[in-house]
Amino acid sequence: MAIRITKDADLTHLNTLGLPAVTSYLVEIFSINDLHELSREGFFEKENPFILGGGSNILFKKNLSRPVLKISIPGISVTEEDDDTALIESGAGENWHNLVFRTVDYHYGGIENLALIPGTVGAAPIQNIGAYGVELEQVFESLHCFDLRDHSEKIYRHSDCGFGYRDSIFKRELKDRVIITKVFLRLKKKNHTPNTSYHALATYLENRKITSPTIRDVYEAVVAIRRSKLPDPVLLGNAGSFFKNPVVEKSVHQRICIDYPDIPSYPVADGSIKIPAGWLIEKAGWKGKKVGNVGTYSNQALVIVNHGGATGDEIYQYAMRIRESVKNMFGVELVPEVNIVE
Numbered sequence: 001m002a003i004r005i006t007k008d009a010d011l012t013h014l015n016t017l018g019l020p021a022v023t024s025y026l027v028e029i030f031s032i033n034d035l036h037e038l039s040r041e042g043f044f045e046k047e048n049p050f051i052l053g054g055g056s057n058i059l060f061k062k063n064l065s066r067p068v069l070k071i072s073i074p075g076i077s078v079t080e081e082d083d084d085t086a087l088i089e090s091g092a093g094e095n096w097h098n099l100v101f102r103t104v105d106y107h108y109g110g111i112e113n114l115a116l117i118p119g120t121v122g123a124a125p126i127q128n129i130g131a132y133g134v135e136l137e138q139v140f141e142s143l144h145c146f147d148l149r150d151h152s153e154k155i156y157r158h159s160d161c162g163f164g165y166r167d168s169i170f171k172r173e174l175k176d177r178v179i180i181t182k183v184f185l186r187l188k189k190k191n192h193t194p195n196t197s198y199h200a201l202a203t204y205l206e207n208r209k210i211t212s213p214t215i216r217d218v219y220e221a222v223v224a225i226r227r228s229k230l231p232d233p234v235l236l237g238n239a240g241s242f243f244k245n246p247v248v249e250k251s252v253h254q255r256i257c258i259d260y261p262d263i264p265s266y267p268v269a270d271g272s273i274k275i276p277a278g279w280l281i282e283k284a285g286w287k288g289k290k291v292g293n294v295g296t297y298s299n300q301a302l303v304i305v306n307h308g309g310a311t312g313d314e315i316y317q318y319a320m321r322i323r324e325s326v327k328n329m330f331g332v333e334l335v336p337e338v339n340i341v342e
């Protein structure tokens with residue numbers, strides 16, 4: 001497919017918050033060759049494009065002053081296999097959930113806990129997507145990208161990516177510097193041990209008397225849990241968790257425990273404690289609240305929703321009010337997980 005260019009493009013349907021934003025032009029590419037072609041035409045010298053995948057983790061505060069480059073590179077295949085594992089190659093533009101669905105159909109294990117995460121495959125490594133006890137980095141092998149600094153193709157292996165909790169080198173040092181074109185994941189064909197460590201998942205399976213869950217059982221459980229807790233962006237605009245779960249020092253956790261002994265918390269390797277932001281936001285009185293066109297989801301306070309007609313700035317102001325009240329109440333600073341585009 002040839003490069004597709006749309007002038008004065010409306011991005012409302014290209015971001016899951018459903019925010020109205022216009023860009024002077026939208027360039028959609030379907031292969032790495034398209035990137036080379038843009039490079040030959042001097043596009044990257046003239047412009048500093050905003051790179052868009054599935055638009056599921058983005059808040060457009062206003063219209064964009066730069067062109068948008070939408071990465072729609074397709075293709076899912078098995079590139080290498082041995083007795084126990086399969087190496088899956090996916091174009092960056094593939095829908096993440098479609099990839100999960102396909103691998104579960106093949107009985108390949110490793111990403112079934114990551115079902116229904118919105119967005120594209122190319123965006124997955126950027127924030128090291130994670131859910132229900134699994135993070136992308138556990139199956140990630142490598143990725144190919146187009147380096148905007150020298151217009152060459154490069155390969156990043158796992159150890160090059162600096163993965164952390166909802167974090168990687170692509171969010172930090174390499175932000176806006178590379179375009180991910182292909183991702184390789186190593187999945188299990190045999191002897192896969194499903195990860196059912198996450199409380200909600202274990203409870204769901206126990207209630208159904210599933211004691212030795214298959215890959216499909218876990219997939220179906222995750223789909224059901226997510227559907228019950230998280231709004232479908234097609235029906236109600238949202239970008240998943242708006243904030244990261246804050247990691248605080250033990251002393252801060254102990255101080256909060258005095259007034260709130262029921263605070264859920266998860267110890268992290270270095271002795272700090274991770275607190276669910278959703279719990280803090282709910283305690284601060286925001287769960288299910290609505291101000292104008294913006295609200296907090298009734299089943300999960302960590303998700304900010306667009307009830308229809310909200311602007312990016314409205315969502316941003318609402319999020320900042322949440323942040324302020326959590327800070328005043330608990331002395332904990334929430335950091336947005338969503339990428340805020342000025």
Ligand code: EPU
Nearest residue numbers: 131132133240241243244245264276278279282300301302
């Ligand atoms: N909680 C509340 N009130 C709420 C929401 C949560 O009290 O309104 C408390 C509950 O005690 C619950 C705990 O927080 O047991 C954890 O909640 P949940 O299992 O829903 O997970 P989370 O920590 O809120 C994280 C991810 C989600 C991911 C789920 C499941 C982050 C920022 N979010 O949410 O990821 O689906 O775990 O693994 O790490 C996303 O990144 O967009 C996303 C949805």
